Amino acid sequence: MAAGVIPAVAAGWQVPPGISDATVPNPIFNLTPAATVDEGNNWVNLSWGPLSMTNPTVVGGANGNFGGGLPLGNYGITTGSSAAGRVTGANFTDAPAYDFFNTPRKPGSSTDSGAVRLTSTGGGTEFTLSPGAVDFGLVPMHSPTTLDQDIQVINTGSGPLTIANNGTINCVNAAAGCNPPSFSIQPSPFSTCAGTTLGAGESCVINVVFNPTSTSQALRTASLNVTAGGITQIVALSGHDTIATVSVSPLTPALTATPANTVAVTGTRTLTNTINPNTNADAGPYIPSAITLTRLSGTGTFALGGTCAVGTPINPGGTLVPPAAGSSCTITITYTPPAGATGAALNGSAHLTVTGYGTTSTAPLINITYNAN
Numbered sequence: 001m002a003a004g005v006i007p008a009v010a011a012g013w014q015v016p017p018g019i020s021d022a023t024v025p026n027p028i029f030n031l032t033p034a035a036t037v038d039e040g041n042n043w044v045n046l047s048w049g050p051l052s053m054t055n056p057t058v059v060g061g062a063n064g065n066f067g068g069g070l071p072l073g074n075y076g077i078t079t080g081s082s083a084a085g086r087v088t089g090a091n092f093t094d095a096p097a098y099d100f101f102n103t104p105r106k107p108g109s110s111t112d113s114g115a116v117r118l119t120s121t122g123g124g125t126e127f128t129l130s131p132g133a134v135d136f137g138l139v140p141m142h143s144p145t146t147l148d149q150d151i152q153v154i155n156t157g158s159g160p161l162t163i164a165n166n167g168t169i170n171c172v173n174a175a176a177g178c179n180p181p182s183f184s185i186q187p188s189p190f191s192t193c194a195g196t197t198l199g200a201g202e203s204c205v206i207n208v209v210f211n212p213t214s215t216s217q218a219l220r221t222a223s224l225n226v227t228a229g230g231i232t233q234i235v236a237l238s239g240h241d242t243i244a245t246v247s248v249s250p251l252t253p254a255l256t257a258t259p260a261n262t263v264a265v266t267g268t269r270t271l272t273n274t275i276n277p278n279t280n281a282d283a284g285p286y287i288p289s290a291i292t293l294t295r296l297s298g299t300g301t302f303a304l305g306g307t308c309a310v311g312t313p314i315n316p317g318g319t320l321v322p323p324a325a326g327s328s329c330t331i332t333i334t335y336t337p338p339a340g341a342t343g344a345a346l347n348g349s350a351h352l353t354v355t356g357y358g359t360t361s362t363a364p365l366i367n368i369t370y371n372a373n
Contacts, residue, residue, distance in 0.1 A: 097231060098126050126157040129233045136210035136239035140284050140358035146209040151235055153226055155198035166191040166206050167226040173234055175221040182220035183237050184209050210239040242284020244358040245275040255335050260346040260373035264336040271308060272318035272328040285313035286358040298348020300337045306330040335372035346373045
C-alpha cells in the first residue's frame with residue numbers, strides 16, 4: 001500500500017470475534033454481538049454503530065448529556081427540493097408537528113419531507129391539544145341539554161405562545177359523516193384561548209358543545225382546528241344523534257260511560273319505544289320533558305298518575321321478546337265525579353299534554369282533551 005494512503009475501514013463500534021458455525025455443540029445463545037466466519041472459515045471482524053445526527057461522544061447541555069455538540073451535517077432542505085412543500089395527504093395528520101430544530105412543520109396545511117422544514121431557523125414554540133379526540137356519545141335528537149367538553153391548549157415549548165382565537169370547526173381531515181353545525185365553540189368565559197399569550201407550561205381552554213339538532217339520526221363528525229406559532233393542530237370530534245319511535249295506546253277504559261259514572265274511574269295510556277336497538281344503530285331513548293293534566297270543565301276532580309316521569313328515559317326495544325327494560329311506561333287519568341251529583345253535574349273534561357325529545361318531531365307526543373261522563 002502506498003505511503004499516506006489510509007485503508008478503507010467501517011467506522012463504529014468494534015465487535016468481538018465469534019465462532020464458526022461448524023463448532024459443535026454451539027454455545028448458549030446470548031445477545032452479545034459477534035462476528036462470524038466467511039466461506040473460507042476466515043474471521044470477519046464487523047464494525048457497526050448507531051445512526052446519529054450529533055456526535056454521541058461530545059458532552060453538552062445544561063445536564064452534561066452526551067450528543068450535545070453541533071449537528072454532524074446540514075439536514076436542512078434546500079430551495080427547489082422536491083421534498084419541500086408537500087401537499088396535504090393521508091399522512092398529514094400523523095406527520096410530526098415539529099422538525100429537528102423544533103420548528104413547526106405543518107403551517108398552511110402542507111409539510112416538508114424529512115426531519116427539517118425548508119428555511120428552518122429554529123424556534124421554541126410548540127403546543128399540545130388534550131384530549132386529541134372527543135366523542136360526545138349517543139345523544140337523543142333535539143336534546144335541550146347541550147353536552148360540552150373542555151379541550152386544553154398547553155404550551156409545551158420553551159417560549160411564549162400567542163393564540164389568536166378559540167379555533168374553528170370544519171371538515172379538515174375529519175372522518176366520514178362530517179357535519180360542522182353539529183358542533184360549536186362556546187365563547188368567553190367558557191373558552192379562554194382567544195387573544196391569549198401562554199408562557200411555557202401554561203394552558204387555556206376551548207369549550208366545545210355537541211348540538212343534536214340534525215333532521216336525521218346518524219354519526220356526526222368534524223375537526224377542531226387550533227392555530228398558533230405557525231402550526232395548526234387538530235382534535236377529532238364525534239357525536240351521535242339517536243332517534244326514538246314511540247307508540248301511544250288509546251285511553252283504556254274510556255272515562256265516558258252510559259249511564260254516567262257516579263264513582264271514580266281510571267283510564268290508562270301506555271307509551272312504548274318500538275325502535276329495535278338490535279337492528280338500528282341509531283336507536284335511542286325518548287325523554288319526557290313535561291306531563292300535564294289540566295281540568296277544563298266540571299266540578300269533579302282529575303288526577304294524573306302512572307309510571308311515566310319527567311326526565312326518565314323510555315328506552316328502545318319495546319317490541320323485543322322480552323321487552324327491553326324501561327322501554328314502556330304508563331300515564332293514568334282518574335276522574336272522580338262530585339259526590340251526590342246527578343245528570344250533567346257528573347260531567348267534566350281535562351286536557352292531557354306530553355312533550356319530550358328524542359323523536360324526529362318536536363311536536364307534543366300527546367295533546368288531547370278527554371271528556372268524563
